Amino acid sequence: MRARLAELPLLVVLLGLTGLLTLIPALHALSVDNHELARAFFYSGLLLLIVTVMIGIATAGYSPRDAARSLLAAFVGAYAVLPVAMALPMLEAMPDTSFLNAWFEMISSFTTTGASGYPADRLAPSVHLWRALVGWFGGFFTLLAAYAILAPLNLGGFEVASGRVAGRGVGGTAQVARSDETSDRLTRFALRILPVYAALTLILWVGLLTLGESGISAVIHAMGTLSTSGISGQTSLGAGGAGIPGEMLILAFLVFGITHRAFPGLARSRTRAPLLADPELRLAALVVLAVTGLLFLRHFFLAASAPVDGQTGTVLASLWGILFTATSFLTTTGYVSSDWLTAEQWSGIGTSGMVLMGLAILGGGTATTAGGVKLLRVYALLRHGERELDRIIHPSSVGKGGPGIRRITGEGAQIAWVFFMMFGISIAVVVSILTLLGVDFESALVLSLASLTTTGPVAELGAVEPILHGGLGDPVKVTLGLAMAVGRLETLALLALLLPGGRRR
Amino acid sequence: MKVIICGAGQVGWQIARHLAGEKNDVTLVDMNADLVRRATDTLDVQGVVGFASHPDVLEKAGARDADMLIAATHSDEVNMVTCQVAQSVFNITRKIARIRAQNYLDALYGDLMNQDRLAIDVVISPEREVAEAALQRLAAPATFDTESFMGGRAQLLGLQLDEDCPVLNTPLRQLNELFSTLRAIVVGVRREDRLFAPDPGDQLLADDQIYVFTHIEDVNRALEIFGKKTKKQERVVIVGGGNVGLAVARALEARTDRVRAKIIEKDRATAEQAADALQRTIVLNGDGMDIDLLMEASIDRADAVLVVTDDDKTNLLVAVRAKQAGCQMTIALVNDPTLAPLMAPLDIDAYINPRATTVSSILRHIRHGRVRAVYSIGDAEAEMIEAQVLSTSPLSGRLVRDIAFPEGVLVGAVLKGDKVQKPTGDLRIDPGDVIALFAMAKDVPEVERLLQVSIDFF
Numbered sequence: 001m002r003a004r005l006a007e008l009p010l011l012v013v014l015l016g017l018t019g020l021l022t023l024i025p026a027l028h029a030l031s032v033d034n035h036e037l038a039r040a041f042f043y044s045g046l047l048l049l050i051v052t053v054m055i056g057i058a059t060a061g062y063s064p065r066d067a068a069r070s071l072l073a074a075f076v077g078a079y080a081v082l083p084v085a086m087a088l089p090m091l092e093a094m095p096d097t098s099f100l101n102a103w104f105e106m107i108s109s110f111t112t113t114g115a116s117g118y119p120a121d122r123l124a125p126s127v128h129l130w131r132a133l134v135g136w137f138g139g140f141f142t143l144l145a146a147y148a149i150l151a152p153l154n155l156g157g158f159e160v161a162s163g164r165v166a167g168r169g170v171g172g173t174a175q176v177a178r179s180d181e182t183s184d185r186l187t188r189f190a191l192r193i194l195p196v197y198a199a200l201t202l203i204l205w206v207g208l209l210t211l212g213e214s215g216i217s218a219v220i221h222a223m224g225t226l227s228t229s230g231i232s233g234q235t236s237l238g239a240g241g242a243g244i245p246g247e248m249l250i251l252a253f254l255v256f257g258i259t260h261r262a263f264p265g266l267a268r269s270r271t272r273a274p275l276l277a278d279p280e281l282r283l284a285a286l287v288v289l290a291v292t293g294l295l296f297l298r299h300f301f302l303a304a305s306a307p308v309d310g311q312t313g314t315v316l317a318s319l320w321g322i323l324f325t326a327t328s329f330l331t332t333t334g335y336v337s338s339d340w341l342t343a344e345q346w347s348g349i350g351t352s353g354m355v356l357m358g359l360a361i362l363g364g365g366t367a368t369t370a371g372g373v374k375l376l377r378v379y380a381l382l383r384h385g386e387r388e389l390d391r392i393i394h395p396s397s398v399g400k401g402g403p404g405i406r407r408i409t410g411e412g413a414q415i416a417w418v419f420f421m422m423f424g425i426s427i428a429v430v431v432s433i434l435t436l437l438g439v440d441f442e443s444a445l446v447l448s449l450a451s452l453t454t455t456g457p458v459a460e461l462g463a464v465e466p467i468l469h470g471g472l473g474d475p476v477k478v479t480l481g482l483a484m485a486v487g488r489l490e491t492l493a494l495l496a497l498l499l500p501g502g503r504r505r
Numbered sequence: 506m507k508v509i510i511c512g513a514g515q516v517g518w519q520i521a522r523h524l525a526g527e528k529n530d531v532t533l534v535d536m537n538a539d540l541v542r543r544a545t546d547t548l549d550v551q552g553v554v555g556f557a558s559h560p561d562v563l564e565k566a567g568a569r570d571a572d573m574l575i576a577a578t579h580s581d582e583v584n585m586v587t588c589q590v591a592q593s594v595f596n597i598t599r600k601i602a603r604i605r606a607q608n609y610l611d612a613l614y615g616d617l618m619n620q621d622r623l624a625i626d627v628v629i630s631p632e633r634e635v636a637e638a639a640l641q642r643l644a645a646p647a648t649f650d651t652e653s654f655m656g657g658r659a660q661l662l663g664l665q666l667d668e669d670c671p672v673l674n675t676p677l678r679q680l681n682e683l684f685s686t687l688r689a690i691v692v693g694v695r696r697e698d699r700l701f702a703p704d705p706g707d708q709l710l711a712d713d714q715i716y717v718f719t720h721i722e723d724v725n726r727a728l729e730i731f732g733k734k735t736k737k738q739e740r741v742v743i744v745g746g747g748n749v750g751l752a753v754a755r756a757l758e759a760r761t762d763r764v765r766a767k768i769i770e771k772d773r774a775t776a777e778q779a780a781d782a783l784q785r786t787i788v789l790n791g792d793g794m795d796i797d798l799l800m801e802a803s804i805d806r807a808d809a810v811l812v813v814t815d816d817d818k819t820n821l822l823v824a825v826r827a828k829q830a831g832c833q834m835t836i837a838l839v840n841d842p843t844l845a846p847l848m849a850p851l852d853i854d855a856y857i858n859p860r861a862t863t864v865s866s867i868l869r870h871i872r873h874g875r876v877r878a879v880y881s882i883g884d885a886e887a888e889m890i891e892a893q894v895l896s897t898s899p900l901s902g903r904l905v906r907d908i909a910f911p912e913g914v915l916v917g918a919v920l921k922g923d924k925v926q927k928p929t930g931d932l933r934i935d936p937g938d939v940i941a942l943f944a945m946a947k948d949v950p951e952v953e954r955l956l957q958v959s960i961d962f963f
Binding site: 394395396397398399400401402403406 | 767770773776777779780781783784787788789790791798801802
C-alpha cells in the first residue's frame with residue numbers, strides 16, 4: 001500500500017489527503033447535529049476521493065525524468081490545485097458564497113496566511129475548523145516540502161547555510177551510489193514529521209483545554225499556532241478563555257516557528273551546540289526583546305500623558321501584551337494578545353502596525369512553517385555587515401567562527417541578499433498592481449505585506465482602520481491570493497522552477 | 506650509550522650532532538638516502554636508510570641493544586608507531602617522540618606517565634618549546650636570550666651591553682660588593698665572538714654580550730643595573746600563523762593583561778584555522794613582506810613583532826622591514842645557527858633558534874644524573890645545566906669555594922628547599938640541593954662527573 005502510494009505523483013496523493021481531511025469537519029458537524037453541513041463536507045470529500053482514485057489510476061507508474069525537479073513542480077502546483085479542491089466543501093457548505101471568495105479563503109488558509117474574507121460569526125464552527133485544518137495541513141506540507149523537496153535542491157533557506165547555488169542539488173553523488181530516491185525520501189520524512197507535528201498540536205490542544213478554553217476554539221488555536229496560520233474561530237484568542245496562561249503556552253509553542261532545530265527528531269546533522277546557541281533563536285530573542293523594551297520604555301519618554309494609569313498590574317499586562325504579540329508576528333502567526341490593547345494605550349503608539357509589519361517581514365526560522373524573509377537570512381546579512389565593518393579597519397583580516405559562519409557571511413549572505421531583493425521587488429510589484437486596481441496606497445502596502453509574509457492579521461492591525469478582506473474587489477482578492485502563494489513558495493523556489501536553466505536537460 | 510634517531514630533519518640532525526659530539530654511539534634512520542649519506546659524511550654517526558617504524562629497519566639500526574630511541578620524523582603518527590615498535594618488539598627502555606599536533610599533545614601531556622597508552626616516555630614538541638621561548642623573549646624585551654630555571658624561580662638573561670650601561674669597566678668582584686643584595690651573577694661573557702666564563706677580576710666592556718643568572722624577583726633590578734629599561738608589551742604583531750604563531754597568540758590571549766595581538770599569515774587555510782582557534786586576536790591574510798599589510802597591522806605602533814614563518818630569510822627580512830617601519834622590537838625565528846652573527850648588523854633585537862630549544866629539551870632527558878634542565882647557549886658553545894646534587898656526588902657536603910670546578914664552569918644559583926640562593930664561597934652544597942651550572946662545552950663531561958654520572962643510576 002505504502003509502496004503503491006509512493007508511486008503516485010505527489011499532487012494526486014495530496015488531493016486524496018484533502019478528500020480525507022474533509023471527513024473531520026464532517027464528523028464535527030455531525031456531532032453538533034448540523035446534518036446539512038456534515039453532508040456538504042462528506043459529499044465533497046467523497047467527490048474529491050473519487051476524482052483522486054480516477055486520476056491515480058490514470059497516472060500510476062508515472063516516472064519523471066528528473067524526480068527532484070518534478071517534486072518541485074508538484075510543490076508549486078499544490079498551491080495552484082489544492083485551494084481549488086479545498087474550496088469545494090466551502091461552496092457546498094455555504095451556498096450563498098461565490099467560488100472566488102471560497103478560493104481566497106482556502107488559499108489564505110493553505111498558505112498559512114489566515115486572512116479571512118468573512119466576518120467570524122458568519123461561518124459555522126465546522127467551517128472554521130475546516131479553515132484551521134487546511135492551515136494545519138498547509139503547515140505540514142510546508143515542513144515536508146522544506147525537508148524533502150527544498151533541502152535536496154538547496155532552497156528554502158538551506159542555500160544560506162550551504163553557500164552553494166540555489167536550486168541545484170549536490171553534484172557528483174550519482175557516481176558514488178544510487179542517491180536517495182526522492183519519493184522514498186518524501187515518504188520517509190512525511191512519516192517522521194507527521195507524528196511529531198500532530199503530537200505537538202495535540203499537546204497544545206490539551207493544554208489549552210486544561211487552561212479553560214472551549215474544545216473547538218482550543219483545537220483551532222492549537223492548529224493555528226503550530227502552522228503559524230494564526231486562524232481563530234468565532235472567538236478570538238483574547239476571548240478564548242485560557243487567558244494569559246494560555247497565551248504563555250502558545251508562546252512556548254511558537255518556538256517551532258522560530259527555529260527548525262526545536263522540532264524533535266528532524267536534525268539534519270548531529271550538532272553538539274545547544275538549542276539556546278542557535279543563531280535564529282538568539283536573533284529572534286534579540287529582536288523581540290528589543291521591540292518589547294523599546295515599546296515599553298516609550299511610555300516613560302513620550303507617552304507620559306497616556307490615558308492608562310501606572311498601576312503595576314497594567315504595567316505587567318502591557319509588557320506581556322507586547323512580548324506575546326511581537327513574537328506571534330515575528331513567527332508570522334498573527335495572534336494578538338488580550339493585553340495588546342492595554343499595551344497599545346500604555347506605550348501610546350497609536351497605530352503600532354508598522355512595528356508588527358516589520359517583524360512579519362523578518363519572519364520566522366528556515367524550514368519551519370513561518371514565512372517572511374526568514375531569520376537565517378537576516379542573520380546572514382547581519383553577520384555579513386559586521387564582517388564588512390571589520391574589513392573597513394582590517395581589509396585583509398580573516399573571519400572568525402569556523403567554516404560554517406564564514407560561508408554564511410560570504411556566499412550565504414550574497415544569496416540571502418538576492419532573496420531579500422526579490423522579496424522587496426515582489427512587495428513593489430504587488431503594491432503597484434493593487435494601486436492599479438484602485439486600492440489606496442496605505443491599504444495596498446499593508447495588504448501586500450500581509451499576503452507576502454503570510455501574516456493575515458497584519459491587515460487588521462497594520463493601518464489606522466482595520467482593512468477587511470471581505471470588502472475587497474475580486475481582482476484584488478485574486479492578486480492577494482497569488483501573492484500569498486508567492487510568499488509561501490519563496491521566490492527563489494519559483495524562479496528555480498521557471499527559469500530556463502531549469503529546463504536545460 | 507647507544508642511541509637510534511629516526512628522521513634526519515633539522516631536529517634529528519641537530520640531536521645527532523650533539524650526541525655524537527658527546528661520544529655516544531648514534532645511528533640515524535631516514536627514508537632519504539642523500540640525507541643519511543650527508544649525515545654519515547659530516548657527523549660521527551652511522552646511517553640506515555628505510556622507513557623508521559618498520560621493525561626490520563630498526564633491527565638493522567641496532568635496536569636489539571639500543572638504550573634509547575628518538576623518533577623525530579615529520580609525521581606524528583610514524584613517531585608514535587616507531588616508539589610502540591621499539592617498545593613491543595625491541596624493548597628499548599627510553600623512547601622520545603616528537604609530536605606536533607596540538608590534539609595529541611593535549612592528550613599525551615595529560616597522562617604522560619601512563620605507559621599503557623602509548624609507549625612514549627617523553628614527548629617533545631618543537632613548536633611548543635619555540636612558542637614558549639618566544640613568550641619569554643616577549644616578556645623580557647631588553648634581552649636577546651632568556652630561559653627560566655628551577656621551576657620558574659630563576660632566570661637566565663642574555664644582555665647586550667651598550668655604551669650607556671652604568672657598570673662598564675668595573676671588576677665583577679666590585680660589582681658583587683656594590684650590589685650585595687642582588688641575587689644575580691654574570692655567568693658568561695661573549696666578547697668579539699668568543700664566549701667565556703668570567704673571572705671575578707674581569708671587567709665588562711661596551712658591546713659585550715653577557716649572560717646573567719638571576720633570581721626571578723630580581724630580574725627587573727638586574728636589567729636596570731645593566732642599563733636596560735623594562736617596558737610592557739601591549740601591541741604585538743606575529744608574522745606566521747602556523748603552530749608556533751598560533752601557540753604564542755593563544756598564550757597571549759590567555760594572559761590577564763590585555764595584550765593586543767595580530768597575526769599575519771600568507772596561506773588562506775592556515776589563516777582561517779588560526780582565526781577559528783583564537784578569540785580576540787585579529788588574523789590578517791597576506792604576505793608578511795607586504796608593507797601595506799604590515800601597516801594594516803599597524804606595525805609602526807607595535808611594541809614588538811615576532812616573525813615565525815618557516816623560512817629564515819623571510820623572517821630576517823620581515824624583521825628588518827618591521828624595524829624600519831617603526832616597530833620597537835623585533836624577534837625572528839632563525840633555524841640556521843650560523844645566521845646568528847647577522848642579528849646585530851640587521852638590528853634584530855632577539856632571535857629564537859628552534860633547534861637550540863628542542864635540543865635543550867631533549868638533552869635534559871638524555872643526560873645522566875639528576876639533570877633537570879639543560880639550555881644550550883649560542884651555537885652549542887656552552888650549556889646551562891640544572892641538576893640535583895646526589896649524595897654520591899663529589900659536590901655534596903662541601904663549600905662552594907672548596908669544589909674544584911674546571912675553568913669554564915660557574916655556579917649560577919643554588920636551590921635549597923624552595924629558596925634560590927646566590928652562590929657565595931662559604932655556601933655549603935647539601936645532598937638534595939639543586940644547582941645551576943654554566944659550563945663551556947669542553948667542560949660538560951667534567952661537570953657530568955661532578956654530578957656523579959654513573960651507569961649505576963639506571
